Amino acid sequence: MKPKNPVVWFEIYVNDIKRARKFYETVFNYEFSELGNPADESFQMLAFPSDPETKNMAAGALVYHKDTSAGANSTIVYFHSKDCSVEEARVENAGGEVFRPKMSIGQYGFISLVKDTEGNMIGIHSME
Secondary structure, three states: OOOOOOOOEEEEEOOOHHHHHHHHHHHHOOOOEEEOOOOOOOEEEEEOOOOOOOOOOOEEEEEEEOOEOOOOOOOOOEEEOOOHHHHHHHHHHHOOEEEEEEEEOHHHOEEEEEEOOOOOEEEEEEOO
16 A cells, blocks of 8 residues: 555644644744634634645644643644745744754754744654
8 A cells, every 4th residue: 555644633732822823824924714613712723825736735624622732742744845944034023932943863864853832842844
């Protein structure tokens, strides 16, 4: 059987959805779309841009839920980049923190590990 990408969806929980939105839009130059019921302030979702025809890449959302705190989790979502140092350079100005600057992972390219404004660790991956 041909291997398939096992990740089909991800959610990054946040404590302040407006602040988190600004962080991700600034670092990655994304525009989010709202999901769910905007009248229910106890649960809010902002979808990352996605295309259902894209192969081997997952879609996901920033999520605020009044009963779920952000940060200190053990899951890291890696975002695709042409050169991860480009997005890494935007992190601190967007209110985040560079945890581990761009480093080689051998034949698999390069990664940067950063924390968003909510304390979530995310990865940025590139082949350059």
